[in-house]
Amino acid sequence: MSIGTLSRKPMIMRILDDRVAKSVLGIIIVSAFLIPILNLWVPESSPLHVPSYLVALFGKYMTYALLALSVDLVWGYCGILSLGHGAFFALGGYAIGMHMMRQIGDRGVYGNPELPDFMVFLNWQELPWYWYGFDNFGFAVLMAIVVPGLLAFIFGWFAFRSRVTGVYLSIITQAMTYALLLAFFRNDMGFGGNNGLTDFKDILGFSLQTDGMRASLFFLSSVAVVGGYLICRMIVDSRLGRVLVAIRDSESRARFLGYRVEYFKLFVFTVSAILAGVAGALYVPQVGIINPSEFAPANSIEIVIWVALGGRGTLIGPIIGAIAVNYGKTYFTGAFPEAWLFMLGGLFITATLFLPKGIVGTKSIIDAFERNRLKLAKFLRPYDYVEGGDGR
Amino acid sequence: MFRNDIKICLTLIATVLVAVFSAPAYADVFTDGVQALNAKSYSDKGRAIDALASLSDERSVAVLDALLAGKLVYKKSDGRVFIAHKMGGVYALTSPVNSKEVGEVAKSDIKKIRINNKLRGKLKGLLGGLTLMSKDPDLRLSAANKVFTANDPAMLTLLERALAREEDADIKVRLTRAHAAIVLVHSTDRAARLSAVKTLETFTDPDVSSLLGKLAFLDDAGQPIEKDPAVFKAAKDAHKSVESQLAKWALLGNLFQGVSLGSVLLLAAVGLAITFGVMGVINMAHGEMVMLGAYTTFVVQDVIRTHFPDAFDWSLAIAVPAAFLVAGAVGIVIERGVIRFLYGRPLETLLATWGVSLVLQQMIRSIFGPTNQEVGNPSWMSGAIETSTGLVLTYNRIWIIVFSLGVLVMLALIARKTMFGLQMRAVTQNRAMASSMGIRSGWVDALTFGLGSGVAGIAGVALSQIDNVSPNLGQAYIIDSFMVVVFGGVGNLWGTLVGAFSLGILNKFMEPYAGAVLAKILILVGIILFIQKRPRGLFALKGRAVDN
Numbered sequence: 003m004s005i006g007t008l009s010r011k012p013m014i015m016r017i018l019d020d021r022v023a024k025s026v027l028g029i030i031i032v033s034a035f036l037i038p039i040l041n042l043w044v045p046e047s048s049p050l051h052v053p054s055y056l057v058a059l060f061g062k063y064m065t066y067a068l069l070a071l072s073v074d075l076v077w078g079y080c081g082i083l084s085l086g087h088g089a090f091f092a093l094g095g096y097a098i099g100m101h102m103m104r105q106i107g108d109r110g111v112y113g114n115p116e117l118p119d120f121m122v123f124l125n126w127q128e129l130p131w132y133w134y135g136f137d138n139f140g141f142a143v144l145m146a147i148v149v150p151g152l153l154a155f156i157f158g159w160f161a162f163r164s165r166v167t168g169v170y171l172s173i174i175t176q177a178m179t180y181a182l183l184l185a186f187f188r189n190d191m192g193f194g195g196n197n198g199l200t201d202f203k204d205i206l207g208f209s210l211q212t213d214g215m216r217a218s219l220f221f222l223s224s225v226a227v228v229g230g231y232l233i234c235r236m237i238v239d240s241r242l243g244r245v246l247v248a249i250r251d252s253e254s255r256a257r258f259l260g261y262r263v264e265y266f267k268l269f270v271f272t273v274s275a276i277l278a279g280v281a282g283a284l285y286v287p288q289v290g291i292i293n294p295s296e297f298a299p300a301n302s303i304e305i306v307i308w309v310a311l312g313g314r315g316t317l318i319g320p321i322i323g324a325i326a327v328n329y330g331k332t333y334f335t336g337a338f339p340e341a342w343l344f345m346l347g348g349l350f351i352t353a354t355l356f357l358p359k360g361i362v363g364t365k366s367i368i369d370a371f372e373r374n375r376l377k378l379a380k381f382l383r384p385y386d387y388v389e390g391g392d393g394r
Numbered sequence: 395m396f397r398n399d400i401k402i403c404l405t406l407i408a409t410v411l412v413a414v415f416s417a418p419a420y421a422d423v424f425t426d427g428v429q430a431l432n433a434k435s436y437s438d439k440g441r442a443i444d445a446l447a448s449l450s451d452e453r454s455v456a457v458l459d460a461l462l463a464g465k466l467v468y469k470k471s472d473g474r475v476f477i478a479h480k481m482g483g484v485y486a487l488t489s490p491v492n493s494k495e496v497g498e499v500a501k502s503d504i505k506k507i508r509i510n511n512k513l514r515g516k517l518k519g520l521l522g523g524l525t526l527m528s529k530d531p532d533l534r535l536s537a538a539n540k541v542f543t544a545n546d547p548a549m550l551t552l553l554e555r556a557l558a559r560e561e562d563a564d565i566k567v568r569l570t571r572a573h574a575a576i577v578l579v580h581s582t583d584r585a586a587r588l589s590a591v592k593t594l595e596t597f598t599d600p601d602v603s604s605l606l607g608k609l610a611f612l613d614d615a616g617q618p619i620e621k622d623p624a625v626f627k628a629a630k631d632a633h634k635s636v637e638s639q640l641a642k643w644a645l646l647g648n649l650f651q652g653v654s655l656g657s658v659l660l661l662a663a664v665g666l667a668i669t670f671g672v673m674g675v676i677n678m679a680h681g682e683m684v685m686l687g688a689y690t691t692f693v694v695q696d697v698i699r700t701h702f703p704d705a706f707d708w709s710l711a712i713a714v715p716a717a718f719l720v721a722g723a724v725g726i727v728i729e730r731g732v733i734r735f736l737y738g739r740p741l742e743t744l745l746a747t748w749g750v751s752l753v754l755q756q757m758i759r760s761i762f763g764p765t766n767q768e769v770g771n772p773s774w775m776s777g778a779i780e781t782s783t784g785l786v787l788t789y790n791r792i793w794i795i796v797f798s799l800g801v802l803v804m805l806a807l808i809a810r811k812t813m814f815g816l817q818m819r820a821v822t823q824n825r826a827m828a829s830s831m832g833i834r835s836g837w838v839d840a841l842t843f844g845l846g847s848g849v850a851g852i853a854g855v856a857l858s859q860i861d862n863v864s865p866n867l868g869q870a871y872i873i874d875s876f877m878v879v880v881f882g883g884v885g886n887l888w889g890t891l892v893g894a895f896s897l898g899i900l901n902k903f904m905e906p907y908a909g910a911v912l913a914k915i916l917i918l919v920g921i922i923l924f925i926q927k928r929p930r931g932l933f934a935l936k937g938r939a940v941d942n
Contacts, residue, residue: 083741157922164926169676169740173876174922180873181918184911299873303678303748310745343756350749354742355735 094279198293313360519544656898681868687854725847883931
């Protein structure tokens with residue numbers, strides 16, 4: 003996870019210098035244009051045609067990639083292992099879901115123009131105040147950014163100021179998403195309870211079921227991943243990014259040097275939560291449902307394994323990890339449903355034991371092996387009985 | 395002579411004929427009484443029931459019982475009344491007079507004697523009254539309660555008679571309660587009613603409270619339902635005092651619920667207090683150790699059921715050490731196989747053990763299937779202590795409280811009084827120094843982790859008694875367990891105890907106001923805020939505070 007000296011080169015040049023980043027981002031950008039074209043304008047009979055379900059699937063992977071990127075920003079560069087990023091993702095999704103719920107209008111099962119179906123079912127008479135404004139698309143998008151950001155800001159404000167670090171922070175982020183899970187399960191909350199929000203019809207007047215819509219959402223998600231990468235890259239390459247890494251490597255030392263550690267952490271945590279919220283907002287229109295199970299602590303931990311497998315603190319690794327793990331999940335839950343949890347569990351174990359730097363770091367293992375066998379042994383088991391690590 | 399013979403013959407024939415043809419008219423009072431139940435109107439039936447009950451004939455209990463149960467029928471052909479039992483497609487009829495089987499008939503041949511709710515209430519009261527004089531004290535006790543519930547003024551004289559001859563103090567109290575209730579509701583004598591209120595006031599009993607409450611409230615027009623102002627006031631005061639007594643008992647009940655939840659939390663968390671608290675290992679597979687314990691219980695019970703059905707009550711005694719060994723062994727394997735490479739990297743440990751937990755879950759799911767497994771309660775754990783004040787203490791909850799405390803004491807003793815405990819503490823306090831003293835720190839780690847896992851397995855045995863045994867069992871407890879340990883303070887068994895019970899009691903006391911889910915959410919938020927104030931928990935260990 004070495005970071006070179008602060009470079010004065012423009013960011014685009016720096017990315018072009020990074021072989022992995024260059025190729026992965028290149029593939030994403032190319033496919034962002036190519037896949038919609040192959041789906042919409044190449045006839046179905048052609049072998050080059052990309053079926054619509056694949057477009058939707060790739061779109062989903064892209065939102066996961068953005069989510070993984072957001073986790074890497076806090077974990078890889080600032081040492082904050084958040085086990086609650088699924089909550090920010092879900093909140094972003096709920097915000098956009100609420101807008102689409104309002105767009106249904108009187109086309110619901112009960113045909114009530116004022117209230118969503120589930121509220122009619124619960125015998126509610128009027129729209130709760132926190133649903134006001136969601137008729138407006140712009141407001142919903144704003145909320146998909148503001149709500150996760152605000153939650154992260156408030157949560158981080160309390161947690162970082164009182165210097166809750168390491169596993170304690172992980173555990174309370176997990177408690178946060180668990181509390182939200184329980185809360186959103188309640189019908190009284192006014193977010194559809196157990197069933198969540200679904201039966202969406204259209205967004206900005208365009209039906210969600212058309213190929214054109216799927217292709218556009220995929221395109222948007224790909225753009226969001228590239229954009230998210232650039233934002234994160236900008237942050238970690240800046241002077242602020244250097245301080246973040248310093249905090250990750252030795253928080254106390256950074257503090258003694260005079261940095262207000264909590265503000266740096268708060269900033270990066272909030273940015274990361276916003277990215278996760280955007281990912282959620284792109285995710286929900288593509289899958290057509292958002293329900294409280296998105297808050298499940300297990301989901302949030304799964305995001306971490308995408309990052310760990312891809313390569314923590316590399317920004318590009320998490321994108322690869324998210325796509326690889328989710329492709330594996332799609333394949334194995336279909337082909338060998340029994341085997342998937344074994345695979346996922348095994349992935350957690352092997353990634354932490356044998357690939358501390360993830361897929362992106364694997365090449366350096368091979369290099370190290372070629373250079374020096376002894377170094378390899380140390381590399382694989384570097385922390386045998388090391389006293390008091392600082393939670394890396 | 396010959397004429398005389400004929401005469402006798404004729405007389406005999408006539409007698410027989412009379413006897414045969416007058417049979418439906420019945421001779422004795424009881425038979426008539428039973429027959430009168432088949433009256434057209436409900437009020438006539440009511441009178442017939444009263445008449446039958448006043449006969450002081452033991453057979454009337456069975457008849458009235460059958461009437462209440464809807465088993466008293468009459469034949470459509472001749473209107474005679476029988477007790478019917480369904481035997482497959484047909485009904486076996488029994489004579490109510492001599493309880494002899496009369497034969498079987500089809501459903502279309504008979505008709506049930508219908509009763510309405512008013513008669514049902516009356517029957518219940520009367521049946522209670524009829525058993526008031528029974529020789530069996532249990533029957534008398536339940537009869538006294540039934541009479542209280544029925545609140546039928548017709549029972550008053552019977553009650554007074556029963557009260558006079560009753561010797562059992564407990565039953566006497568019950569009879570007094572029923573008597574006072576009837577007097578209060580039905581009497582017109584103000585002094586008697588006032589004294590009835592005084593009597594009732596001494597009962598801390600939800601039923602008494604609701605009876606008094608009926609008198610103490612205003613009707614829709616704002617007028618007291620009770621017309622006598624003195625009685626109204628007395629009833630109101632008495633109601634208030636009974637309610638406040640009941641509230642105290644409810645508080646006690648709540649406390650029990652809270653302690654019970656606390657003991658469950660304690661069991662779930664106590665293993666974690668060792669692996670996380672003492673060793674600093676974030677073991678996300680802790681819940682799965684609990685699950686393994688629960689499944690061990692299932693397997694042990696399954697073996698016992700099929701091979702030694704008589705020993706079922708001992709199943710838990712076998713399951714406890716078995717679960718300890720199974721979970722402990724798995725724990726040692728995890729420690730040697732995964733965790734030992736990750737010491738000093740707690741976040742990686744967290745992820746790796748999470749992976750282990752997924753594997754274990756899927757393993758159990760593949761072996762036993764995803765559905766809940768049936769784990770039975772031994773006889774000594776079923777049932778409950780119930781008091782008249784509405785307090786219910788179930789035996790399995792009581793045992794789990796005792797058990798959780800027992801486990802905690804055992805652990806404390808191991809940590810403080812044994813050689814292994816000494817080595818365990820030495821290694822956690824200063825690994826390098828402990829190693830120099832000749833302690834094999836690697837093995838101490840493995841055994842400590844095994845101990846924590848084994849204790850989690852034991853917890854699984856207890857939790858299998860009150861929760862569903864499914865592959866997801868562990869997931870349900872993992873967050874709660876971490877909350878308890880973090881709240882109580884890491885590395886401190888005492889903190890775990892206090893943490894578990896305070897969270898349990900707090901939760902149960904918030905439930906009536908906030909509902910179960912909201913209470914849990916509030917607790918979680920409370921803990922998140924609490925961690926901000928005291929990042930090392932309630933009872934933080936001093937000296938280890940600066941660990942980074």
